[in-house]
Amino acid sequence: MKFTRMRTARATGAALAAVPLALGGLASQSHAQGASPSPSGTFGPGCSSLSQKADTARDKVVEAAAAYPELSQLVAATVRARLSSALDGKSGITVFAPDNQAFKKVSASQLAALLKNEGQLKKVLGYHVVGQRITPDQLSKGSFTTVEGGKLTTSGSGTHFKVNGKANIVCGNVKAANATIYVIDAVLKPPS
Template identity: 45%
Template structure:
């Protein structure tokens, strides 16, 4: 009798121990592992998305570029950069400045360059008297305009960094994805615009060499 009671007690204890162990590791542990896997997967997805190179033009100001014709993105891609800019109404003041500095042929004949192109509004933000003075001084105007040109094509994924300009000084681009600032003051408002010989980043400020 005593032997049967001991045996029964042992069986109950064993069953209780198994139930406790099951409760400790089954549903919660599985849920935790699944949650960790989901979190890890989401993190990897976000990282992959952040590292993906930008394809095509980007930026709010791209909406102001004509949808078709020579001044459109597809039209600009067929022409060298000075000619392409001359067909784009967003860049008409820049085109006038390039003409005053007699840089059109120089820019059109250059190979694989990057141009940071100020919008009309960027030039309009400069006091009229100062802008007129710069436009009237060809050497100064040439220095300012060539400071906006880098002697290599720069893709968006390589845009953050310090680059030597054709003027001789360096400019610095910070940011990532589709948000970039040049020299801490001018923002890229329409980027990765392709022409026959250049990659163009349209910016909302005029850059001044040191």
């Protein structure tokens, strides 16, 4: 009887220890109550489906994004636009990072044309970056100037937010050494 209780206690302890590891070590930061994530940690309906590296808080933003296979298209576009050094060199920024599904929503011909035009690609990618760290508390009715020079807005509440009224934040408040990352499900178009 004592052996069974001890084995059950070990198994329960191991299972409880595995949960934060399965969530990329971010669960311990969120101080989650029940099933609802806290706005101070990562949040959003897509966080559980992201293949997360244990901790990106020490990585510069491009390396942090590269740790997530779901952001591979964005990382490739950033490298193609020669923006890696510029983004990694900035401090205290926010990146609204389109996931691979967002890039699939762009037609193949539009995406090919964008990738061939380095100037336009820089403009589009720059529109996804804000020159300050944005906290989840600022998302409910936010208006921010991007490094590209345009304005973008955020709206929503709880753990459900939109950018420019169309892109959903699928996983937010992911930390990098010099940035906060909000993964979104659409590629944003800068104002003309």
